[in-house]
Amino acid sequence: MQGIQYIDRKTGALCEERPPAEKYIRFLYQSPLGKLPLELLVRRKFLSAWYGRRMDKEKSAKKIADFVAAYNIDMSEALRSVEEFENFNAFFCRKLHPSARPIGEGLVSPADGKLLAFEHIDELRAFFVKGQAFNLKRFLGDEALAERYAKGSLLIIRLAPHDYHRYHFPYAGQAEEAQQIMGRYYSVSPYALARNFVKVFCENKRAYSILKTADRGDILLAPVGATMVGSIHFSYPPNAQLEKGQEMGYFAFGGSTVVMLLEPGQFELSADLLENSRRGMETAVRMGEQIGK
Structure with missing residues (x-):
């Protein structure tokens, strides 16, 4: 069974990713038989909330060591060791040493993950996934805001479950209070995106905040929730001056x-x-890595 291919930015090599629960996700999103449980169960909030609560329980800490070994996670970057986490969720949203993610020049990636970058949103239909255009109006739920960015640039950073799961500001400025957009909980697995791109991004639970910069306009940042994600958490002070790389x-x-x-x-x-x-290929990036100038 072929995995998901992406580009290692440092080496230029073609790599392969195999998401956790790969066979299960393929069944839900690629098999006609999977459509019924997908619609009736997986997208429902209660499943994400239920599983999220399981990951908050003390006994879930037993899963951490095997998860670290299976995905070769470098725990020397983390502020705490495997044994110090009280549950799996505490490990999942672990903090890193500041030196683990140096902050580069210009515009930097807000998160670790696989990145897609498009210079002109209004030209996406020419080469985007399965020919589906990114629908800003549906995604933002705000026609005026969608029009404001309609001819701008779009970046999508997809985090795998084994990635570092804190997101940060890509540039200095002042960020408004986050606006919530309620939705369902579809997976953001590459298999799900390839088949249901518009649905995944325009129907999932999401939120956005606008970062006002002194010299580069306003940057809109929108975290998107997913299957088995109970909530999106914000940790920044609204309307305060924020440094590039500061946690969002x-x-x-x-x-x-x-x-x-x-x-x-x-x-x-x-x-x-x-x-x-x-070319339809994601690129692996890390938080703080330069992605624009």
Whole structure:
């Protein structure tokens, strides 16, 4: 069974990712027989809430060591050791040493994950996944706001369950209080995205905050929840001056995504990210890594 291919940015090598519960996710999103349980159960909030509560229980800490070993997670980056986490959720949203994610020049990635970058949102239909255009109006639930970014740039950072699950500000500025957009809980697995791209991003639970910068316009940052994610957490002080790389928030257990919208002409996105995305390939990035100038 073929995994999901992506580009290692440092080496340029083609790599393969196999998500946890791969066979289960393939069944739900690629098999006609999987559609019934998907619609009746997986997208429902109660399942995510139930599983999220399980990951808060003390006995869930027993899963951590095996998870770390299975996905070769570098725990030397974390502030706490495996034995110190009280439950799996505490491990999942673990904090890292500041030196583990140096903050680069220009525009930086807000999170660890696999990134897709598009310079012009209004041209997405020409090369995007399964020919589906990204629908800003449906995603934001705000026609005026969608129009504001309609000719701007779009970046999508998909976090796998074994990634670092805190997200940060990609540039300095002042961020407004987050606005919640209620939705369901579809998986953000690559298998789900390939088949249900518009549904995953425009119907999942999500929120957004607008970061007002001094010299590069307003950056919209939108964390998107997913199957088995009980909630999206914000940890920044609204309307205060924020440094580039400062923590914005974190996800509870599950795979998740951060969507970033840039106003037209404010940033020049990195050429390698744009080229890989034109080819339909995600690029592995880390929080703090330069993605534009």
